[in-house]
Structures are given as C-alpha cells and as structure tokens.
Amino acid sequence: MNAAVEAVQNNNQPLVQIRNLSKVYERGKQKLEVLHHIDLDIARGDFFALMGPSGSGKTTLLNMIGGLDSPTDGSLSVDGKRIDKMGEGQLARWRAGNVGFVFQFYNLMPALSAQKNVELPLLLTRLSGAQRRKNASIALQLVGLSDRASHKPSELSGGQQQRVAIARAIVSDPTLLVCDEPTGDLDRQSAEEVLTLLQRLNREHGKTIVMVTHDPKAAEYASHTLHLDKGTLVEQQRVV
Amino acid sequence: MKYFHLIWAALMRRKTRTIFTMLSVLAAFLLFGLLNSVRVAFTSGSKSVAGVDRLVVTSRYSIIQGLPQSLQAQIANIPGVKLVDHANWFGGIYQDPKNFVLSFSVGPHYLDLFPEIELPDAQRKAFDADRTGAVVGEALAERYHWKIGDKIPLQSTIFPQKNGDKTWPFEIVGIFKEGKNGANGLDQVFFFHWKYFDEANAFNGHDVGWYVLRLDDPKQADRVAHAVDALSANSDHETRTQTESAFNASFAKQIGDIGLIVGAIMAAVFFTLILLTGNTMAQAVRERIPELAVLKTLGFTGRGVLALVLGESVLLLLIGGVIGMALAAVVAPGVSKGSGGMVQLPPVGAGNWLQGIIVMLVIGVLVGLLPAMRAMRLRIVDALAGR
Numbered sequence: 001m002n003a004a005v006e007a008v009q010n011n012n013q014p015l016v017q018i019r020n021l022s023k024v025y026e027r028g029k030q031k032l033e034v035l036h037h038i039d040l041d042i043a044r045g046d047f048f049a050l051m052g053p054s055g056s057g058k059t060t061l062l063n064m065i066g067g068l069d070s071p072t073d074g075s076l077s078v079d080g081k082r083i084d085k086m087g088e089g090q091l092a093r094w095r096a097g098n099v100g101f102v103f104q105f106y107n108l109m110p111a112l113s114a115q116k117n118v119e120l121p122l123l124l125t126r127l128s129g130a131q132r133r134k135n136a137s138i139a140l141q142l143v144g145l146s147d148r149a150s151h152k153p154s155e156l157s158g159g160q161q162q163r164v165a166i167a168r169a170i171v172s173d174p175t176l177l178v179c180d181e182p183t184g185d186l187d188r189q190s191a192e193e194v195l196t197l198l199q200r201l202n203r204e205h206g207k208t209i210v211m212v213t214h215d216p217k218a219a220e221y222a223s224h225t226l227h228l229d230k231g232t233l234v235e236q237q238r239v240v
Numbered sequence: 241m242k243y244f245h246l247i248w249a250a251l252m253r254r255k256t257r258t259i260f261t262m263l264s265v266l267a268a269f270l271l272f273g274l275l276n277s278v279r280v281a282f283t284s285g286s287k288s289v290a291g292v293d294r295l296v297v298t299s300r301y302s303i304i305q306g307l308p309q310s311l312q313a314q315i316a317n318i319p320g321v322k323l324v325d326h327a328n329w330f331g332g333i334y335q336d337p338k339n340f341v342l343s344f345s346v347g348p349h350y351l352d353l354f355p356e357i358e359l360p361d362a363q364r365k366a367f368d369a370d371r372t373g374a375v376v377g378e379a380l381a382e383r384y385h386w387k388i389g390d391k392i393p394l395q396s397t398i399f400p401q402k403n404g405d406k407t408w409p410f411e412i413v414g415i416f417k418e419g420k421n422g423a424n425g426l427d428q429v430f431f432f433h434w435k436y437f438d439e440a441n442a443f444n445g446h447d448v449g450w451y452v453l454r455l456d457d458p459k460q461a462d463r464v465a466h467a468v469d470a471l472s473a474n475s476d477h478e479t480r481t482q483t484e485s486a487f488n489a490s491f492a493k494q495i496g497d498i499g500l501i502v503g504a505i506m507a508a509v510f511f512t513l514i515l516l517t518g519n520t521m522a523q524a525v526r527e528r529i530p531e532l533a534v535l536k537t538l539g540f541t542g543r544g545v546l547a548l549v550l551g552e553s554v555l556l557l558l559i560g561g562v563i564g565m566a567l568a569a570v571v572a573p574g575v576s577k578g579s580g581g582m583v584q585l586p587p588v589g590a591g592n593w594l595q596g597i598i599v600m601l602v603i604g605v606l607v608g609l610l611p612a613m614r615a616m617r618l619r620i621v622d623a624l625a626g627r
Contacts, residue, residue, distance in 0.1 A: 060621075068537060068620045089541050096539020103624070107534045111249035121538045123242055168538075 013080060014041035015175065015208050016065055021074035023060055023231075034060045035231045037074070044175075047202040047209045049222035057231040058212045059180055065210055066178040067095045079175055096124045100169030100207075102198075104181035106161040108153040114140065114164045115149040121172045139167035143197060159190025166197060170207065177201065179211040183218050195221040247551045250528065258556065261520045265560025266567070268513045272506060272596055273568020274575070277586035279502040293458040294353065296487035297451040297468055300478040303487075304329075306447025307477055312347075315453055318467045320460040325350040326448035328434055332394035332408075334384060341380065341394060343430035344449075345437035351375070353452050356419040357426060363388070363414030371436050375414035377427030386412050394430070399441045408440070450487070510603065518607040521553050525611035532615045533623030546616040553608025554601060561600035565593060 023035040034057045042048055042065075050058045063069040064076055067083050070091075076084040079098065086094060100121075108117045118136040127135065140146050143163040153161050162182060169177055179198065183191035199221045201207045211222060219225050227235040251258055297315065299305035307326075315324045325347035332343035348368065351357055359367075359375060367373045376386060386392065390412045400406045410432055418427040438446060455464055465481035472479045525532070532545055540548075569588040 063621050066537075068624075089543075092536065092539050092541045095537065101537050103534075107530065107537075107624075109246075109249065109531055109534070111253045112245075116245065116249075120246075120535070123246070124539050129242065 015044045015046075015079055016040070016042035016210070017075075017077040018065075019075045021061075021064065021071045021076055023057070023064065023069070024072045033231060035064075035071075038231075038233055040226070040233065042208065042210065044208055045202070045206050046224055047199065047222040048211065049219035049225045050210065050212045050228060051214070051216070051219055051225060052228035055230075056228040058228050061228065062178050062180055062210060062212050065176070066099050066101060067091045093124075096121060097172065098174050098176060100166075100172070100174040100177045102162070102165050102169050102177065102179040102182045104184040106153070106158075106165045106185075108161055108164060108168075110153050113150050113152055114145060114156065114167075117153070117164055118167045118171050120168060125172065135171055136167070139171040140164070142170070143167045157190070158186050159193055162186060162190070162194050163197065166194070166201075170201060170205075175208060177207050177209045179209060181212055181214065183213065183215060191215075191218065243548060243551070247548060247555055250524070250548070250552050251555060253528070254524070257520060257524075261517055261556060262560040262563075264513060264516055265557055266564040268509045269561040269564030269596060269600070270568050270571070271509055271564075272561075272599065273565040273588045273592060274572055274585055275502045275506060276592050276595060277588065279499050279506070292461050292483050293455050294484060295453050295455070295461065295465055295468070295481050296484055297453065297479050297481045298449075298487065300469075300472075300480040303450065305477070306445060306449060307451065307472075307479065309446060309448055311471065311477075311479075312448075312451060314471050315451060315468055318464055318471075320456050320464045322454045322456050323349060323353055324451055324453040325353060326434060326451050328437060328449035330394075330399065330430075330432075330437065331397040332430060333397060334392070334394055339384070341430050342425075342428055343394060343432070345434040346431050347434050347448075350434075350452065351431065353454050354426065357416045358419050359414050359416035363416075366413040370411065370413050371433060372410055373413035374410040374430055374432040375416055376412060376430045378415055378417050379427040380430060381412070381415045386415075388412050388415060399437070399443065401440050402442050404442070510599070514603055514607055517553070517556065517603070518610070521549075521556075521607050521611045524552070525549055525615055529615075529618060529623050530626070533618060533620050536618070536620050537624070542616040546612045549612035549615050550605060550608040553612075554604030557600040557604035557607075558597075561596060565596045 018038055018040040021035060021038040021040075022033065025032045025034055038061065050062060052058050060069065064071055064084075065078070067078070067086070071084050074084070075082060081094070083091065083094060108114075109120070112120075115133070115136050118139050119132045122132040122135060125132075137146065137149065140149055143166050145160060145163055145167065148156060148160060148164075153164070156164065162185075166182075169179075177198070182198065183194055186194060195218055198209055198211070202209050202223070209222070211218070213219055224236065226233060297307070297311075299307055306328075309326070312324055312326060315321060327344045327346045327350055330343040330345055332341040333339060334341050351359065351364070351367075363375065367375050374392065381387070392410045392412060393407045394410060395406050396408060401408065410430075416427070418425075434448065453464075453468070455461055468481045469479050532549075535545055535548070536542070565588060572585040572587055575585050
C-alpha cells in the first residue's frame with residue numbers, strides 16, 4: 001500500500017480502536033473477569049474521561065490503551081497498530097514513541113531534578129545531550145515551570161510535581177496521553193491548573209487524552225465521558 | 241554514558257548506606273591490594289627456573305637440612321656456572337627478642353653473587369680481613385643507629401658458641417646500599433663470615449645451609465639446575481635447585497603455607513563482601529520497584545532496566561575497589577618502611593590492578609544479578625499498584 005494512502009486512511013480511522021476486549025486475571029485458581037467485551041473508538045484529538053466506581057475496570061482499560069497490559073481476548077489498535085499482538089520489548093519501544101503517562105502520585109524520580117526527570121523519555125531516542133536539554137526546557141516552559149528546572153521533586157508542591165510529570169509525558173511528542181487520576185492527590189486549585197493544562201494540550205496541541213477520574217468536575221474538562229461498571233461500558237456522553 | 245547520571249542518582253539515593261557499603265568494599269580491596277602480591281609471590285614459587293641468572297640450591301627435603309661443603313667445588317665445575325658460594329641461616333636477635341635481625345653467615349665470595357649490593361671497596365676489604373667483621377644493609381643500620389666500628393652482640397636463636405654462650409660478638413665494618421635493581425630487601429640483611437660461624441658454633445657440622453650460584457647465561461638456567469641436582473641424586477643429601485623467589489617462599493613455608501593462608505583470608509573477606517553488597521543491592525532495588533516500573537512504563541526495556549541495575553552494582557564495586565587499591569599502593573611502601581623491613585609488602589603492580597579490576601567486575605555482576613533480574617521481570621501494572 002502506498003504510504004500516503006495509508007496515512008490518509010489512518011487519519012480517517014479512530015486513533016484507538018477497541019473490539020470485543022476482555023481481561024481476565026487469574027489469582028491462584030480463581031478467575032476474575034475485569035473487562036467484558038468492550039467496544040470503543042477514540043478519535044484523534046479527543047479528550048476522554050473514564051469514570052466509574054472503584055473496581056469497575058477503568059485503570060485496567062487505561063493500562064491496556066497505554067500498552068502496559070495485554071487483553072485476554074479481543075483486539076486493540078492504536079494508530080492502526082495492533083498493540084495487543086506486540087511482545088514485551090516491542091511494546092516498550094512503542095510506548096516510548098507513542099504514549100505519554102501521567103499518574104496520580106506523579107511518579108517522578110526523587111533523586112533527579114525536574115529537568116532530568118523530563119529528559120528521561122528522551123534518553124531512549126538518538127537525540128544529543130544538548131537537544132535533549134533543549135526539548136526538556138521547552139516542555140517545562142509549556143507547563144510553566146522553567147524556573148523550577150533545577151529543583152528536585154521534594155522541593156516542589158504537588159501541583160508542580162504533576163506539571164513536571166505532564167512535561168515528561170509530552171516531551172517526546174506522543175500521539176496519546178494516558179492519565180490515571182491526575183488530580184486525585186491535588187487540592188482544588190492545583191487540580192484545576194493541571195486540568196486546564198491538559199485541556200490546553202488537547203485543544204491547542206492536538207493531543208489525544210484518555211483520563212481516568214472519580215471526580216465529575218475533572219470529567220467536565222474532557223470532550224467525552226465514559227462510564228464503566230463491573231467491567232462493562234454502560235454510558236458514553238459527549239460533553240458540550 | 242548518557243545513562244550514567246541515572247545510575248549515579250540511584251546509587252546516591254541513600255547516601256549513608258551507599259557510603260558505608262563503599263567503605264566495606266574499600267576495606268576489602270585495600271586488603272586485596274596489600275595481600276594479593278604476597279599470595280602470588282608465595283604460590284608461584286615452584287615455577288620454572290628458565291630465564292633467571294641466579295639460582296639457589298637447598299636440600300631437597302628441608303631447608304633446615306644442611307649440604308656438604310664438598311658440593312661447592314662440584315657445582316663450580318658445571319659448565320655455565322660463573323660463581324658459587326654458600327650461606328647459613330643464623331637467626332640473630334639484637335638486645336631484645338622483638339628485635340629480630342635477618343642474619344646470615346656467608347662464604348668469602350657470597351657478596352659477589354649479588355651485584356645489587358653496593359659496598360665501598362675499602363669496606364669490602366675490611367670485611368674480608370676481619371674474621372668477626374660484619375656488613376649490614378643501610379636500612380638495618382639506620383633502624384638500630386649502627387655505624388662502622390660499632391661492636392654488635394647478636395644472640396642466635398639456634399646456634400650457641402662452643403662455650404655455650406648464645407651471644408656472638410661482631411664488629412660492623414661496612415654498610416651497603418641495595419642498588420636500583422634490587423628488590424629483595426637486602427638492605428635489611430646482616431652478613432658475617434661463615435668461617436667464623438663454622439669454627440665457633442657448638443654443632444660444628446661443617447655443613448652449609450644452601451648454595452647460591454650465578455650463571456654465565458640465563459638461557460642455561462634449566463640445564464644447569466638439572467645438572468646441579470644430578471650431582472646428589474640418590475645420595476643422602478639430594479638437592480633442589482630453584483629460583484630465589486621459590487627459595488624465599490619455601491623459607492616462609494616453615495612458618496606455614498603463606499599463600500594458602502592469605503588466599504583463605506581474601507576468600508573470607510570477599511565472601512562477606514558479596515553477602516553485604518548483595519544485601520545492599522537487594523534492598524536498594526526493593527525500595528525502588530515503583531521507580532523501575534516507571535522507567536519501564538516510559539519505554540525502557542527489561543534488558544535496559546537490568547543493565548541499569550547491574551551498572552549500579554558494578555559502579556559501587558569499582559569506586560570502592562579502586563580507592564581501596566589506590567590506598568594499598570600508597571600504604572604498602574609505608575608499611576614496609578615503617579616496619580623497618582620486618583614486613584616486606586610487594587608493590588601493587590599492574591598485574592594486581594588487573595586482577596583487582598576483574599574481581600570488582602565479577603563481584604559487581606554477581607551481587608547485582610538477582611536484583612537486576614527481579615527488576616527486569618517486574619510487571620509494570622503490579623509494581624505501580626504496589627503489589
């Protein structure tokens with residue numbers, strides 16, 4: 001197939017295409033089906049909020065979309081690639097180039113400065129040291145933390161740490177951002193700053209975002225809301 | 241190198257623990273640096289004589305068993321032997337039992353066998369002319385503040401005089417230096433005449449302790465050694481001809497198998513070190529499981545994470561080990577000098593450094609392997625969830 005034709009087809013396709021996806025965990029002899037036959041399309045540039053009670057399978061679904069876990073059954077394509085068919089090493093390389101992660105508890109390296117934390121994903125690229133530093137500075141500037149580049153995580157507030165984590169997630173310019181309760185550990189004001197930042201990344205920079213949240217106010221920043229219950233997709237809303 | 245800061249940051253995450261572990265690595269390799277060359281010296285004693293220009297002939301069975309004087313002329317007649325002379329152990333003590341003096345009674349040409357002994361001609365003549373005269377190494381003379389003309393009484397630990405007195409009077413007639421090529425600790429030695437010793441000692445067996453011979457050509461060493469040993473084959477005084485280092489080693493083996501003892505000490509030290517650093521690494525990785533999971537989330541492969549953890553353990557060993565061996569290189573000459581030559585520690589040479597670095601790398605990989613494999617195999621979702 002011609003590369004140009006393939007590119008056009010990919011652009012018309014949803015970025016994330018999930019078909020009949022199930023996930024079963026085995027704990028000893030016990031089998032626990034966490035996700036049941038999920039079908040879902042996420043278009044390029046969408047901002048999805050995944051909601052639902054604890055144990056509904058939100059984080060499991062997010063982990064699948066981010067390539068951190070593999071489905072037991074069904075198919076999962078991101079940007080036209082069947083990531084459910086990928087081996088561990090292949091998946092690691094795919095994550096490095098295509099997905100940015102934001103966690104509830106930031107998960108920054110405590111011994112590294114903000115700048116070095118943001119540079120981490122770039123270590124896996126062929127960029128020179130100078131280019132890595134430049135790109136990390138740009139990402140930090142984008143999240144409004146240029147003046148905190150040399151600070152270690154322990155010297156930053158929760159909101160600032162989460163913004164550093166967002167800078168780390170976007171520094172390699174991934175297509176997709178997956179965020180697991182990004183405001184779960186923040187006060188209201190910091191949460192709003194982080195959500196506004198994510199919304200800006202979605203609207204101004206075209207990043208496709210999938211975010212797990214318990215907070216209906218956080219979900220209001222998304223363009224779509226999905227509700228999961230007991231591993232089943234129960235409701236999909238488009239936020240106006 | 242682009243990952244170095246990551247490895248360094250992991251290592252310095254718990255500074256106190258890392259510094260204490262490094263200190264234990266440092267101590268182990270300080271000991272290694274000091275003792276390994278001793279071990280090598282004592283375990284390589286039986287190597288071939290090929291290529292040396294000086295050989296030592298002792299009794300095949302024990303160096304405390306004497307050899308007949310008559311052997312000297314026979315050895316001298318072997319083609320390729322330039323010079324041969326004899327010596328005997330004396331075992332002198334000066335004033336106090338703790339002041340041991342490495343002393344030998346020697347034949348008239350014994351000093352000529354050691355061109356590295358630098359003794360002024362006049363002093364050499366004085367030595368040849370004086371039956372109770374003695375020449376001593378410069379370091380030994382400095383140690384006891386001896387000077388030419390001093391009358392020195394030495395007590396023998398083994399040999400009494402015919403009158404039963406164990407104290408032997410000597411006069412210092414020469415003080416020699418050990419030349420640049422000397423590395424035998426000769427400047428700690430006390431030489432006096434074998435003739436005086438033989439005539440005055442109560443045992444009066446007329447036997448000698450050993451012979452030293454110089455060769456015309458080092459290439460002939462193997463042939464000459466066989467020829468010397470053939471002289472006494474099947475007699476009651478069979479000989480063994482060997483290098484000086486082998487002779488020194490067998491001399492020390494009267495006390496014990498030094499090589500084995502030193503080897504056992506080092507093995508115990510390294511075994512303890514492996515347990516200690518292994519525990520540190522296991523603990524360090526266990527604490528960082530979520531961080532390692534984040535690295536894998538960002539796209540680091542399992543092998544990449546394995547390499548980072550192994551890099552950390554190897555770096556820990558290399559830093560502590562290199563500082564330890566560098567300290568040994570500084571301390572060894574100081575110990576030799578400070579002990580007044582009683583303890584002769586060989587310098588930490590290139591061979592020692594190479595062996596040391598290899599041991600550091602091997603231990604580094606060994607102690608890092610299990611935690612590194614754990615890090616490589618961790619499941620991201622479980623690790624992030626704290627399971």
